[in-house]
Amino acid sequence: MIPKEYPRVVIEAVEPKVDGGRFPIKRVVGEKITVSADIYKEGHFKLAAVLKIRQVGDDEWQESAMTQGDNDRWFGEFIVTAIGRWEYTIEAYAEIYLSWVDEITKKSVPGADLRSELLEGLVILKKSAAVAQGEDLSRMLGIIAAIETALAAGEQRGAIDLGIGKVMHSMMASYPDRSEGHQMTPPLTIMVNRPIARFAAWYEFFPRSQSNLPYRHGTLQDSIRRLHDIKAMGFDVVYLPPIHPIGHSFRKGKNNSLVAVPGDVGSPWAIGNKHGGHMALEPQLGTWDDWNQFVATCRELGIEIALDYVMNCSPDHPYVAEHPDWFFHRPDGSIKYAENPPKKYQDVYPLNFGTSDRAGLWQEMLEIFLFWIGKGVTTFRVDNPHTKPVPFWEWVIGEVHRQHPQVIFLAEAFTKPKMMRLLAKVGFAQSYTYFTWRDHKHDLTEYVSELTSGEMKEYFTGNFFANTPDILPPILQFGGRPAFIMRAVLAATLSSVYGIYSGYELCENEAIPGKEEYLDSEKYEIKMRDWKAPGNIVDIITRINQIRQECPALQTYNNVLFLNADNPNILAYAKMTEDRSDIVICVVNLDPFHAHHSILHVPLGTFGIPEDEQYQAHDLLSGERYRWHGPTAYVELAPTTKMAHIIKVRRW
Structure with missing residues (x-):
């Protein structure tokens, strides 16, 4: 059958897009998006193309002309100016007038x-x-x-x-004639987040451990006092583990023991008791007035609150009695507790997303998000999202964003790479990564390149946590203070979003023998710390965060350029702004036990520096300044002196 209509211009190979346009690309407010496409037509017509953008829901498109490059590749760009969903498309058409001008000029x-x-x-x-x-x-x-x-x-x-x-x-x-043209449909979409989704420093702490008296349960008032120190270190997001009432049945004791003794506080992830569930506060932390004061103090200090969103219920949770069908039942009628073999969590009942009351369960999970947003939470760190149906996340994040597009979701998904990527596609603005276990030069280079290039860079933002309450990697267990410095520099500069769990600045590294877990874990007991203990790296963490604030190049995620350093123990990489006004070179000794030196190869052409020109290498960590000349430089790093350079390249 002869088609009644057909596209008069071919538009194909449009970039950027994710899975052919099935999912939105991710950007933050103020970010520029460069769009390219192959555009061509039969015959010898001159062509024109316009890039069209609008926020979802708007009637009118904003247009800007695209320019033609080599081999029928066209380019356009625009800047997203507000949070929420955007869409963009391309309209291309035969430029009938210019084609006529070309024809008559040749014939004249x-x-x-x-x-x-x-x-x-x-x-x-x-x-x-x-x-x-x-x-x-x-x-x-x-x-x-x-x-x-x-x-x-x-x-x-x-x-x-x-x-x-x-x-x-x-x-x-x-007034061009676009009658012989075609507009790409459906349009491609963009999820635009706030800038803090792509540039932030996270600090995780347990409010119950903020008391200054031994063995006394900390409160939100204690936490308010702690906020000032956290801000002074340069952190702009505080991440709180669950702060809800903790169950008593099968409560875990210290070091995850199966038997709790009087005074054991239990795991915050075993949520729910007679005081309420996911929309209640643990009474020992304080009252809602205390919470409101905590939120107000965060706002005054310019700190955002990230709350752990955990879909676990203790056997004492009100849901167990009110909605028994929301849980997994064994043949004998008992409710199945959570397991991650060989680990067992007798104090936790997982929710059954296959329940016949799926609508009721899903709606309740949405209500939890909306409740805490109303209480001042702007970010959710979601616990184990890979163990829940992906369609649920696409639905619930979409529903939250429909009412509150400013909310940010972080996926704590240490799972298969494809699942991590899919969770990012369906709405998670950030994700935990495998950075924690990448210690060697080739591993770091390969992994960071994977995250920040190709299609993955369009939708995935890795939040580089150097440690977590669950993970104390071997490099920190055995590398001592130099390892903590080295890993902090890597996390804070390889990614524009990074975090630490409290105690990192004290170089806490006592592990359960043979495991990547903290001994005397704070997950099961209250810890009291001396924040000025000898050997702490508070000043170094503070300086790293100051440098990140001072250097626009370190505030961008997808701009890591790995440099050639002759020594396999020396990792070198650069970040720079698009206009090359800010260029930062990071050089890190990956060996916390030995000194290493190397010849560093500097890509002067990429930096826009002539090879015969001297330039200054200003180490922002130490304050030292070096005069460099030519495409190579000598670097030397040692655990006893300095583990890293963060160098700002300055032209004389």
């Missing part, structure tokens, strides 16, 4: 009869004039009349000059 040789071509041109001009308005219409009609007069008088050259002249050329650019 002495003796050529171009009367027919001029009549064709008049038809083109009149069609555009029909949609012109005001002064433009008058000017176009005047030129058209002059062309007709010249043509009638046999003044072919004069008629051509009028038709292709600057004035008519400008008028026709304002």
